[in-house]
Amino acid sequence: MSDDTNASDLYDRVRNEVPSELDVTDVQYEGPDLVIYTETAREFARDSDILGTLAHALRKRITIRPVPGTQSSPDEAEAVIHDVVPDDAKIQDLEFHSSIGEVLIKAEKPGLVIGQRGSTIREISQEVGWNPEVVRTPPMESSTVDNVRNYLTQERAERRDFLVDVGEQIHGTPENDVDWVRVTTLGCCREVGRASFVLHTPNTKILVDCGDKPGAEGEVPYLHVPEAMPLPELDAVVLTHAHLDHSALLPLLFKYGYDGPIYTTEPTRDLMGLLQLDYLDVASKEGRTPPYSSEQVRQAIKHTIPIGYGDVTDIAPDVKLTMHNAGHILGSATAHFHVGNGFHNVVFSGDVHYEPTRLFNGAVNDFPRAETMIMESTYGRRNDYQTETEESEARVRQIIRETYDRDGTVVIPAFAVGRSQELMLVLEEAMREDEIPTMPIYLDGMIREATAIHTAYPEYLRDGLRRRILHEDENPFMAEQFHQVDGGGAMREEIASGEPCIILSTSGMVTGGPIMSWLELLGPDADNTLLFVGYQAEGTLGRRIESGRTEVSLEGGSGRAERLTLYCRIESVSGFSGHADRAGLEQYVEEMNPRPERILCVHGDDQATDQLSSALYQQYDIRTHQPKNLETFRFP
Structure with missing residues (x-):
C-alpha cells in the first residue's frame, strides 16, 4: 500500500469477504502475495473454500498467517505433525519460525505431507495453528540446495521487510495511463550470448536477463544506456533461466545499487547461484578480476521471488508476469508479460526446446494473448536441422x-x-x-551437484522421469556407474x-x-x-x-x-541440444493460437536471425525483425 488510506481500504475489502466469525487482525502485501494475519488460523484452515473464494474475489494470491501466541507450542505441534503425516512421507526435519507463524516441514515425499487436494496440510493447520510450508529433501545430497535454504532461513526477518517493500511498490496505483510499451535490446542480437532486454512502460522499467557472452571476455550487456540507467531505479528483474549467457551478470546489478526483486522459478534460483559462484571461481583461477563478489551472489538469491509455471503474478502496478515451461533446462521459462489492463502482451521465449526430451516436457506455446514475441533463433538457419x-x-x-x-x-x-x-x-x-x-x-x-539439484525438483522434469526419481531405487542418476x-x-x-x-x-x-x-x-x-x-x-x-x-x-x-x-x-553429434532446431522453431510459431502480430528474432548469429526472420514472415505473414543491439521498439 502506498499510504494509510490504501491500507485501510485493503483491510475493509478483506474484512467484507471474510465470514464474520473469522478474525482479521492485519492485512499486508508481501511481494506479490496478500498476507492475512489472524487469531483464528485454525478456523481458516477448516473452511477449505475460503482461500479460493478470497483469491478469486481479490484476484491475489492469499497466505494466512497466525498471530503469534495463537499456535500450539513447537513440541506439541511436532507431535501432532508426526501423528498426522504418514510415515512414508519420511519427514527429515521441522523448523518453527514463530515471528511469521510458520513451520517448515522437510520431507522426502512432500506430496504425502500435503495430502490429496491439500487435506493433510489443512489438518495440520487446524490442529496446531501453524502455517505449514513443505519442501522436498533431495534423494541426492545437494550442498547448493542446502546452502540456499539455510541462507534464506537465516535472512527471514530481513527478507520479510524486503517483501513488504516490494508489495507496496507492486500494488500501488500507476501514475500514468499505459498507452505504450517499449523493448530495448541490450545484448544477444545477431549474436549468441549476453542476453539482456529492458521492458519499459510509462510507469515501470523491467530488466529481462543479464548474461555474458561465451568466449568473448569483456563483451557485456549495454547496461550503461539511458533505457537501463540508473540501475537502482529498475522496478524488477526477470530471469528466464540459469545458463550464464542469461544470468552471469545479475549480481553486478546489486554491486551498482539495485536492491529490488528478481523473479524466476525456484530451481533457476538455485542453479544461478551455483553457476555464478563457479563463474567467479573460474575468473579467479584464470587470473581475471571477477566482476562482482560472492556477497553480491547472495544478495541476488535473497532478492529472488520464486514463481511456479502458470502462476499469474503481479510484478508492477501495470504488469503481470506468467512463467511457462520452456523445455530448455531445469526451471527454464518463457516469460509472458501482460501490460496494462489488457493493453499489450509481450512474450520473451527465452531458450526453448519444443519437442519433449528425456528430461523435460516440450515448451509451452499456449498463451491467451501474445501480440509481440522476442524469440530465440540459435538454430535459425535454413539447414539447422538436428538429427532425430x-x-x-x-x-x-x-x-x-x-x-x-x-x-x-x-x-x-x-x-x-x-x-x-x-x-x-x-x-x-x-x-x-x-x-x-x-x-x-x-x-x-559441477555436473554431479547440478544433477543433485535436478533431483530436488522432480516436478519440473518430464512426467515419466519424475515418477522414477520419486522412488529412490529407480533413480537413474544414482546408478553405480557414475563417479565424481x-x-x-x-x-x-x-x-x-x-x-x-x-x-x-x-x-x-x-x-x-x-x-x-x-x-x-x-x-x-x-x-x-x-x-x-x-x-x-x-x-x-x-x-x-x-x-x-x-x-x-x-x-x-x-x-x-x-x-x-x-x-x-x-x-x-547433434540432437542433444537444449535448443529447438529450425523445424522446431517454425513449429513453435505455427502451432501458437493466436500467433503473435510481431516477432523479434534474437539470440542467434547474423545468418540465423536473418533467415528465421524471413521464413516466419513468408510462411505466417507475421511482421518480423532482425534487431541489432541498442535498438528500441515501441508497441503497439
Missing part, C-alpha cells in the same frame, strides 16, 4: 563402442546443467540394456591412464574448466575420442576444434600458452 533423437543416441552408442574396442576413453564436453543430465540418462539406459559395455562414467566439474571426479590432477591422471571409461566434463564449449585438463591428458592419443554434443558458439575453442583445428593453445602453469596437437578422434 533416436538416431543421435544410436550414433553416440556406436562411437562409445568403437572407442571401447580400441581400449580408448570418450571425453564429452558438456554443460553442467541440461545436456549432462540428458547424457547420463542415455548412458545409464544403454548400459542397463547392454547396448554399450558397462564402464565407469566420470563426472567432472574430486581428486584433482592426480585423480585425472589416474583415470586417463586407466581402463576405458566415459568422462563428462565442463565446460561445454571448451572455454576453461576441467575439460582443458582432459584435452591435455587424452587429446594426444589417437585411441581416445573427443565427442561434442552441444552448441559451440562462435569464438570458442570448442567451435575451432569442431571446425577442424587440431593445433590448440592451452594456458600453462607459468601463465604462458602451450601448444597442443590433438590426435584423438573428434566427433560431433
Whole structure:
C-alpha cells in the first residue's frame, strides 16, 4: 500500500469477504502475495473454500498467517505433525519460525505431507495453528540446495521487510495511463550470448536477463544506456533461466545499487547461484578480476521471488508476469508479460526446446494473448536441422563402442546443467540394456551437484522421469556407474591412464574448466575420442576444434600458452541440444493460437536471425525483425 488510506481500504475489502466469525487482525502485501494475519488460523484452515473464494474475489494470491501466541507450542505441534503425516512421507526435519507463524516441514515425499487436494496440510493447520510450508529433501545430497535454504532461513526477518517493500511498490496505483510499451535490446542480437532486454512502460522499467557472452571476455550487456540507467531505479528483474549467457551478470546489478526483486522459478534460483559462484571461481583461477563478489551472489538469491509455471503474478502496478515451461533446462521459462489492463502482451521465449526430451516436457506455446514475441533463433538457419533423437543416441552408442574396442576413453564436453543430465540418462539406459559395455562414467566439474539439484525438483522434469526419481531405487542418476571426479590432477591422471571409461566434463564449449585438463591428458592419443554434443558458439575453442583445428593453445602453469596437437578422434553429434532446431522453431510459431502480430528474432548469429526472420514472415505473414543491439521498439 502506498499510504494509510490504501491500507485501510485493503483491510475493509478483506474484512467484507471474510465470514464474520473469522478474525482479521492485519492485512499486508508481501511481494506479490496478500498476507492475512489472524487469531483464528485454525478456523481458516477448516473452511477449505475460503482461500479460493478470497483469491478469486481479490484476484491475489492469499497466505494466512497466525498471530503469534495463537499456535500450539513447537513440541506439541511436532507431535501432532508426526501423528498426522504418514510415515512414508519420511519427514527429515521441522523448523518453527514463530515471528511469521510458520513451520517448515522437510520431507522426502512432500506430496504425502500435503495430502490429496491439500487435506493433510489443512489438518495440520487446524490442529496446531501453524502455517505449514513443505519442501522436498533431495534423494541426492545437494550442498547448493542446502546452502540456499539455510541462507534464506537465516535472512527471514530481513527478507520479510524486503517483501513488504516490494508489495507496496507492486500494488500501488500507476501514475500514468499505459498507452505504450517499449523493448530495448541490450545484448544477444545477431549474436549468441549476453542476453539482456529492458521492458519499459510509462510507469515501470523491467530488466529481462543479464548474461555474458561465451568466449568473448569483456563483451557485456549495454547496461550503461539511458533505457537501463540508473540501475537502482529498475522496478524488477526477470530471469528466464540459469545458463550464464542469461544470468552471469545479475549480481553486478546489486554491486551498482539495485536492491529490488528478481523473479524466476525456484530451481533457476538455485542453479544461478551455483553457476555464478563457479563463474567467479573460474575468473579467479584464470587470473581475471571477477566482476562482482560472492556477497553480491547472495544478495541476488535473497532478492529472488520464486514463481511456479502458470502462476499469474503481479510484478508492477501495470504488469503481470506468467512463467511457462520452456523445455530448455531445469526451471527454464518463457516469460509472458501482460501490460496494462489488457493493453499489450509481450512474450520473451527465452531458450526453448519444443519437442519433449528425456528430461523435460516440450515448451509451452499456449498463451491467451501474445501480440509481440522476442524469440530465440540459435538454430535459425535454413539447414539447422538436428538429427532425430533416436538416431543421435544410436550414433553416440556406436562411437562409445568403437572407442571401447580400441581400449580408448570418450571425453564429452558438456554443460553442467541440461545436456549432462540428458547424457547420463542415455548412458545409464544403454548400459542397463547392454547396448554399450558397462564402464565407469566420470563426472567432472559441477555436473554431479547440478544433477543433485535436478533431483530436488522432480516436478519440473518430464512426467515419466519424475515418477522414477520419486522412488529412490529407480533413480537413474544414482546408478553405480557414475563417479565424481574430486581428486584433482592426480585423480585425472589416474583415470586417463586407466581402463576405458566415459568422462563428462565442463565446460561445454571448451572455454576453461576441467575439460582443458582432459584435452591435455587424452587429446594426444589417437585411441581416445573427443565427442561434442552441444552448441559451440562462435569464438570458442570448442567451435575451432569442431571446425577442424587440431593445433590448440592451452594456458600453462607459468601463465604462458602451450601448444597442443590433438590426435584423438573428434566427433560431433547433434540432437542433444537444449535448443529447438529450425523445424522446431517454425513449429513453435505455427502451432501458437493466436500467433503473435510481431516477432523479434534474437539470440542467434547474423545468418540465423536473418533467415528465421524471413521464413516466419513468408510462411505466417507475421511482421518480423532482425534487431541489432541498442535498438528500441515501441508497441503497439
